[in-house]
Every structure is written in structure tokens, then in C-alpha cells.
Amino acid sequence: MLETNEVFKRLDREFYNKNAIDLSKDLLGKYLVHVVKGKKLSGKITEVEAYMGVQDKASHAYNNKRTSRTEPMYGIPGHSYVYLIYGMYYCFNVVAAEEGNPQAVLIRSIEPEENLELMAELRYGKTYNSLNNYQLKNFGNGPGKLCKALSITKEQNTLDLCSSNLYIEDRGDTVEQIIADKRINIDYAEEAKDYLWRFYIHK
DNA sequence: CTACGGATTTTCT
């Protein structure tokens, strides 16, 4: 028996070495994993946004803007870019494209999968069974929410998803249909705010 | 279901 049904496979460097739009679509249906204290917290990626870098007025790296915050996006693909937003929440991005090309994919939504008890504690400070339907619905359907559920903070910034305890896994899931829509909360981005660079799995 | 205001603090000007 050389073949096995075990299809869980950590995505490798080559997977991330493409433009943010292509990477966005390829990340749908994959599993974001954070191993915390030996426990595997994970969720299926269901919604993402592409930030195309230098030419993209919505990107933190627009016009080659280079600061200590944006520096991770200029690095090697397959690393994390985590930043604090509105003083309270974290956003997790995957660095895309070749080194020096500051593109990234924002993970906007996951469906929690493993270790739901610990994730419920992190997200709501309650047991999983005590969550109401509203809380279950809103468990991971936002960039700040999924970071809370997976215990992702600035400590996880600049990690290599190819070698650290934060990574993305292919479990062989197939995605039926991908919807493209406008990105969220980028009113400052002028014409770029209308680009259809948000992608999610059709339900 | 949608709409609104407040929370909170890093980052950059």
C-alpha cells in the first residue's frame, strides 16, 4: 500500500508564489491551522480578499509605501502579515507573489473545524455547547473574529507558513463555485474600491 | 434582516 487516503498536506512555497488574485481563489476551501499548546485550532477558509500591492489604492503597500508595518508584504511569499486594526482587532494576511512585490491575501472568513471547545473559549470565553445560534453564526465570519478564535495576534506576524506552527493545509476539499464581489471597508480607495477582488465560496 | 454609533490604540503625517 503506497497510496493512502491521508490528503492533509501543508501548502508549500510554490503554492504562494503567485499574484494575490490567483492565490485568493486557490486558498478557498483550504484549512487555516494554528497549533497552540499542542492543540490544532483550524477552520476552512470561505472568504478572502486580494490586495495587489503597488498599483492597488486599497493596499497598505500602495505606491510602494514601505514602513515597519508593511515590510512583511515585501518579503518571501508564504509568510504571515498580521496587523492591528481600529485599535482592537487583528487581521491575518498571507503574503503572495515574489519577494519585493508586496501583494497579500486577507483571510475574511473561516468555518471553525477542530478544537471547537478551545476556540469557543478564545472567541467568547464560553463553552462551545453554551453558544447560541447567533454566536455560532458569527464564530469566524470576519477577519478580526477568526483571529480571535485561532489566537492570532501580532506575535504571529512574519511567521513562515511553510515551517512554523501557523500554516495552511489542503484536505482535498473541492470548491463548487467562487463568487467575486467588491472588497469591504475600503471607501478611501477611490476607483479601486469597486474592483471585484473579494472572493467567497458560493453556498 | 439593515443601520447606526462607540470602543480603542497603533501607525503615520
Added chain:
DNA sequence: GAAAATCCGTAGT
């Protein structure tokens, strides 16, 4: 000093 790739509670449809 202002803005920010958000979330939550409350109020209204």
C-alpha cells in the same frame, strides 16, 4: 492629531 482591510450592542424595518 486623524485615520484605520472591524466588531458589537441596540434600535428599527
